[in-house]
Amino acid sequence: MNIQKVFYGIILLGCVFPLVVPFVDEKAMESNVTRIENETKTTKVVQNETLAPDVQSVKTVNVSAAQGKENSKEPEKKEEVKKEEPKVQTIKQVEALKPEADIVYDGMTLDQLAKKLNKSLGSTIANKGSLYASYSLQMGVDPYVAVAITLQETGCKWNCSTLVKKCNNVGGMKGSPGCNGGSYKKFNTIDEGIKAYIDNLSKNYYKKGLNTVEKINTKYASSKTWSSKINRYINEIKSK
Secondary structure, X not given: OHHHHHHHHHHHHHHHHHHHHHHHHHHHHHHHHHHXXXXXXXXXHHHHHHHHHHHHHHHHHHHHHHHHHHHXXXXXXXXXXXXXXXXXXXXXXXXXHOOOOOEEEOOEEHHHHHHHHHOOOOHHHOOOHHHXXXXXXXXXXXXXXXXXXXXXXXXXXXXXOHHHHHHOOOOOOEOOOEHHHOOEEOOOXXXXXXXXXXXXXXXXXXXXXXXXXXXXXXXXXXXXXXXXXXXXXXXXXXXX
């Protein structure tokens, strides 16, 4: 009896076990699949969560780098052209820059001599000191003597004579063409008359050794007191 129960139990177990085992296995497999899928999802989530900050940091780094490049660009500096303001110089500074003029006569430059002579020249021959100074020295004539004789012969210290005003004759020279048909020579301009007068002193007096007022007197004028009058004018010219 017991043997039969055991036998039937074995047979029953043999029939049921194949049915139970697959069922158990299938449940276990489903459980395993579900577990694996969950693990996969978890892994993806973890990976996404892990990568997201890195991606964000990469973007941040790129943006920062781009901003750094823009900030590193220095603004172009425009060269400013400064206009130099003209320097205003005083009269003394301008005069200091001028080359020193040569001393030409009696310790004076030509300009200084001309200014001195102008102080004695009036009327028609006013401001002709430069011509008297330069041409007299050029022709070897004493400028003081040339001006002094003119003042004596023409009265141009105050008011020049008609011979000067109408015929530009500053030395009482004779010749043709005559002034108003007379014996005194007529010149076209006052400068021409002054030069002709100095030429006459140079050619007919100084170059012939008559180079003082006293020596000139012997030929130029018949009056023996003429030279003293000329010397007074010379002293007056020098004193101015």
